Amino acid sequence: MSLMKKQFAETSRSSAVAENITEDIIIDILSRLPAKSLMRFKCVSKRWRSLISDQHFAKLHLQMLSLETVAPSQKIIKSNPLQIIDYEALDDDEVNDHVVVESHDLGRDEPRGLAGSCHGLVSLAVYGGFLVYNPTTRESRKLPASNLVATYECFHGFGYISTTDDYKLVHGAFFTADDGSEECVLEIFSLRYGSWRRVPSEDVPLLDGVGIYLNGAVHWIVDHGSGYRTEQAIIPFGLATETFEEAIPIPKVEGVLFEGVGIHEGRLLIYDFTSISFEAWVMNEYGKKESWTRLFSIPIDGFPDHIFYVIPIAYTRSGKIVFQIDVSEMILFNLKDGTYKNYPIEEHHNVESAIYMETLVSPYIGHEQ
Amino acid sequence: MRYLALPLLSQNLTESTARAQTLSLYLQLSLQVSLSQRNESTMSSSSSSLPSCPKKVVTLKSSEGETFEIEEIAALQSKTLENMIDENCADTPIPLPNIKGKILAKVVEYCNKHAEVGVDAESLRAWDAEFVNVENTTVFDYILAANFLEIPTLLDLTCQSVADMIKGKTPAEIEKTFNIKSAFTPEEEEQVRRENQWAFE
Numbered sequence: 001m002s003l004m005k006k007q008f009a010e011t012s013r014s015s016a017v018a019e020n021i022t023e024d025i026i027i028d029i030l031s032r033l034p035a036k037s038l039m040r041f042k043c044v045s046k047r048w049r050s051l052i053s054d055q056h057f058a059k060l061h062l063q064m065l066s067l068e069t070v071a072p073s074q075k076i077i078k079s080n081p082l083q084i085i086d087y088e089a090l091d092d093d094e095v096n097d098h099v100v101v102e103s104h105d106l107g108r109d110e111p112r113g114l115a116g117s118c119h120g121l122v123s124l125a126v127y128g129g130f131l132v133y134n135p136t137t138r139e140s141r142k143l144p145a146s147n148l149v150a151t152y153e154c155f156h157g158f159g160y161i162s163t164t165d166d167y168k169l170v171h172g173a174f175f176t177a178d179d180g181s182e183e184c185v186l187e188i189f190s191l192r193y194g195s196w197r198r199v200p201s202e203d204v205p206l207l208d209g210v211g212i213y214l215n216g217a218v219h220w221i222v223d224h225g226s227g228y229r230t231e232q233a234i235i236p237f238g239l240a241t242e243t244f245e246e247a248i249p250i251p252k253v254e255g256v257l258f259e260g261v262g263i264h265e266g267r268l269l270i271y272d273f274t275s276i277s278f279e280a281w282v283m284n285e286y287g288k289k290e291s292w293t294r295l296f297s298i299p300i301d302g303f304p305d306h307i308f309y310v311i312p313i314a315y316t317r318s319g320k321i322v323f324q325i326d327v328s329e330m331i332l333f334n335l336k337d338g339t340y341k342n343y344p345i346e347e348h349h350n351v352e353s354a355i356y357m358e359t360l361v362s363p364y365i366g367h368e369q
Numbered sequence: 370m371r372y373l374a375l376p377l378l379s380q381n382l383t384e385s386t387a388r389a390q391t392l393s394l395y396l397q398l399s400l401q402v403s404l405s406q407r408n409e410s411t412m413s414s415s416s417s418s419l420p421s422c423p424k425k426v427v428t429l430k431s432s433e434g435e436t437f438e439i440e441e442i443a444a445l446q447s448k449t450l451e452n453m454i455d456e457n458c459a460d461t462p463i464p465l466p467n468i469k470g471k472i473l474a475k476v477v478e479y480c481n482k483h484a485e486v487g488v489d490a491e492s493l494r495a496w497d498a499e500f501v502n503v504e505n506t507t508v509f510d511y512i513l514a515a516n517f518l519e520i521p522t523l524l525d526l527t528c529q530s531v532a533d534m535i536k537g538k539t540p541a542e543i544e545k546t547f548n549i550k551s552a553f554t555p556e557e558e559e560q561v562r563r564e565n566q567w568a569f570e
Contacts, residue, residue: 020513021547025528032532039568043540043561045549102567138567 116158120359
C-alpha cells in the first residue's frame with residue numbers, strides 16, 4: 001500500500017514539475033534532438049506536431065546542428081533507383097554484415113540523376129524537370145523544367161544563400177556555337193521566387209557534373225591542359241552574386257588526377273583513386289592553396305580489383321572512412337589499423353550518390369503549404 | 370541579453386504568430402548561449418561593472434525558508450542574481466520562493482564548481498555528467514531553477530541531458546515524461562502515424 005502511495009506521489013510530482021516546463025524550454029530541448037526523433041514526436045500532441053512542422057523551428061534546429069560538436073546525422077542518397085544508405089549503421093559491430101538500404105518512392109517522378117544537396121535538401125533531376133526532396137521528412141517539391149534542353153555537357157549545383165534565406169538550383173550546359181567556340185548557358189531556379197532565370201555567363205570553364213556546396217558557393221573541379229601538363233583547380237560559383245569566382249589551384253600530386261569533391265568537417269575535400277592508392281586532401285583555409293593538406297593515402301592492394309567510380313566519402317563518428325568501389329561494394333576502412341570490411345550492395349548502373357544531413361528543412365521555403 | 374521566459378503576448382496575436390515570435394527569439398537566444406559558451410572569458414569578467422557592495426557572500430532563501438550562502442563570484446553566473454545583487458546592497462537574504470531547498474543546494478553547488486579556478490575542461494565535463502545523472506524529475510527541477518535564475522550553462526547542460534534521455538523514446542513514453550495529454554483523437558493519431566511511419570522503422 002505504501003509503495004503504491006509512493007509511486008502515486010512520484011507520478012503526481014513529476015506531472016506537477018513537467019507542467020511547469022514552458023514552451024521555450026520545450027523548444028530548447030527539442031532543438032537538440034536528431035531529425036528522425038522529431039519526426040516520431042510529431043505523434044505526441046497537436047502542439048508538438050505543429051511546432052516540429054514549423055519552418056522557424058526547422059531553421060533553429062539546423063542552426064543547432066551546425067553548432068554541435070558531434071557530427072550531425074548524415075546519410076548517403078543514391079539517385080536511381082532512389083535509395084538511402086545509413087553508413088553510420090555499418091559501423092555498429094552488432095548489426096548485420098550487409099548494407100541497410102531504404103528505398104524511397106517518388107511516384108511518377110522517376111529520378112534520372114542528382115543535382116546537388118544542401119541543408120538536408122537533395123535536388124534530383126527527374127523526367128520533365130527537377131525535384132527538391134528532403135529524404136528525412138519525405139517532403140518533395142516538383143520544379144518546372146528549365147528552358148535548357150538537357151544535353152550531356154551539363155552541370156548542376158544546389159545551395160543556400162544566407163542573405164536572402166533562399167536556396168538556388170543551378171543548371172548549366174555547354175553548346176558549340178556556329179563558329180566552333182564553346183558557349184555556356186546558365187539557368188538558376190530560386191526556391192523562394194519559384195521560377196527559372198537565365199543568367200549571363202561568359203568565359204565559363206568547362207565544368208561537369210554536380211557541384212559541392214560550401215559557405216554560399218557551389219564548387220567544381222576543372223582541368224587545364226592534358227596528360228602530364230594537366231593543371232587542376234576548384235571553381236566556385238557564388239550563389240548570391242551568381243558569378244564564377246576566382247579559381248583555387250589544386251596541388252599537383254604525382255600520379256594523381258583529382259576527380260571527386262566533398263566536404264570534411266566544414267572544409268573542401270578532393271580525392272582520387274589511382275592504380276596504387278586512394279588519396280584525399282583537404283583545404284584547411286578556404287581559398288588558400290598553401291593550406292591544402294593530405295588527409296589520407298590508403299594503399300589499395302588489398303581491395304578487390306574493380307573500376308573505381310567517383311563517389312562521396314564519409315567519416316563515421318568513430319573515425320572510419322566509408323566509400324564505394326565499383327557498383328557492388330561499400331568499404332568501411334579503419335584508418336587506425338589499416339583494416340577494412342566490405343559490404344555488398346545491389347548492383348545498379350547509375351552510381352550517382354551524395355551525402356546529406358538529416359534536417360527538417362522544407363523544400364517549400366517561401367511557399368509554405 | 371537576458372535569458373527571457375516566454376514573454377506575455379497580447380490576446381490578439383494568433384498562435385502561429387506567437388510561435389514565430391518565440392522561435393525567432395529562441396533562434397537568437399540559443400545562438401547567444403552557444404556563442405557565449407565558446408567564449409573563453411568567464412561570465413563575471415564580461416559583466417558590465419563590478420558590484421558596488423563590499424560583501425563577498427550572498428544569502429539565498431529557498432521556498433521553505435532554508436538559507437544557503439554562496440560566494441558573490443559564483444552567484445554572478447546567474448543573471449537574475451547578478452541583477453538582484455546590484456540592486457540589493459543590504460544584508461537581506463534573497464528570497465527564491467519557487468525553488469525548493471533540495472534543488473537550491475545543488476544549484477549553489479553547481480555555481481561554486483563552475484566558479485572554481487584551475488579546473489581542467491575534461492574533469493569539469495565529467496563533474497557535469499555526474500551532476501545530471503539523477504532522476505528525470507530532478508533534472509526538470511534543475512531546468513526550472515536554471516531558467517528562473519538565468520544560468521545559461523546549467524540550462525544548456527540540463528536541456529541537453531533531457532534531449533539525450535528522450536531521443537530514443539516512443540511518443541507514448543514522451544507523453545508520460547512530459548505529462549502531455551495527447552489531444553489527438555484515435556483517428557487523428559492514426560493519420561499522423563501513417564504520415565510519418567518511416568520515422569518508426
